[in-house]
Amino acid sequence: xxxxxxxxxxxxxxxxxxxxxxxxxxxxxxxxxxxxxxxxxxxxxxxxxxxxxxxxxxxxxxxxxxxxxxxxxxxxxxxxxxxxxxxxxxxxxxxxxxxxxxxxxxxxxxxxxxxxxxxxxxxxxxxxxxxxxxxxxxxxxxxxxxxxxxxxxxxxxxxxxxxxxxxxxxxxxxxxxxxxxxxxxxxxxxxxxxxxxxxxxxxxxxxxxxxxxxxxxxxxxxxxxxxxxxxxxxxxxxxxxxxxxxxxxxxx
Numbered sequence: 001x002x003x004x005x006x007x008x009x010x011x012x013x014x015x016x017x018x019x020x021x022x023x024x025x026x027x028x029x030x031x032x033x034x035x036x037x038x039x040x041x042x043x044x045x046x047x048x049x050x051x052x053x054x055x056x057x058x059x060x061x062x063x064x065x066x067x068x069x070x071x072x073x074x075x076x077x078x079x080x081x082x083x084x085x086x087x088x089x090x091x092x093x094x095x096x097x098x099x100x101x102x103x104x105x106x107x108x109x110x111x112x113x114x115x116x117x118x119x120x121x122x123x124x125x126x127x128x129x130x131x132x133x134x135x136x137x138x139x140x141x142x143x144x145x146x147x148x149x150x151x152x153x154x155x156x157x158x159x160x161x162x163x164x165x166x167x168x169x170x171x172x173x174x175x176x177x178x179x180x181x182x183x184x185x186x187x188x189x190x191x192x193x194x195x196x197x198x199x200x201x202x203x204x205x206x207x208x209x210x211x212x213x214x215x216x217x218x219x220x221x222x223x224x225x226x227x228x229x230x231x232x233x234x235x236x237x238x239x240x241x242x243x244x245x246x247x248x249x250x251x252x
Contacts, residue, residue: 004048008055022108050076084109093117103181123157128217132235137173143236160220213239
């Protein structure tokens with residue numbers, strides 16, 4: 001079993017089914033089984049490559065007590081709260097793929113991905129990207145290189161875009177090629193923080209927003225500073241935000 005979902009409460013069964021449909025996962029329904037959930041989860045734990053637990057982090061920690069043995073072989077675990085507000089990579093961030101899974105859960109539900117591994121925490125840059133339909137991976141890469149202007153791609157923590165671009169193949173290919181997590185924001189959320197240095201009439205007509213790349217980058221990195229306003233190259237727009245928080249040596 002590749003990916004499994006464990007909703008702790010029956011009330012989250014609809015949310016579990018939504019995730020299963022989007023992520024090709026199997027849903028367990030522990031309320032249909034006899035005995036304690038703790039025991040049932042313990043028996044099933046090693047049978048999946050990764051788990052999404054729907055419930056509180058505290059109860060997930062109790063479910064996992066005594067189960068993990070080796071970070072190279074243990075299943076990854078992401079915890080999603082009942083209201084789908086936060087997707088927390090709890091176990092197996094790198095080796096198990098929980099960090100990437102947290103972003104996948106976030107894209108499917110609108111949750112905020114929570115990744116706490118040190119490697120990601122020290123990467124200060126966030127890219128906001130907008131693009132015309134059908135741009136390819138090379139166009140995305142060229143526009144990003146242009147916007148970074150000598151800064152290393154290794155300094156980028158994540159890429160952010162609007163929901164209309166969530167399935168853009170060139171953008172997805174670029175993120176996959178460089179192991180960059182893609183965060184997707186709903187247009188309604190971006191409209192609440194629609195800061196742009198230069199509004200675009202075309203984007204307003206097409207997307208219903210004055211801009212995409214700048215508000216995406218700023219919303220993804222709320223402590224950050226816009227260090228590269230919107231740059232455009234061959235149908236791709238990129239903005240760069242730098243996190244000025246603790247990890248970057250400053251104060252939050």
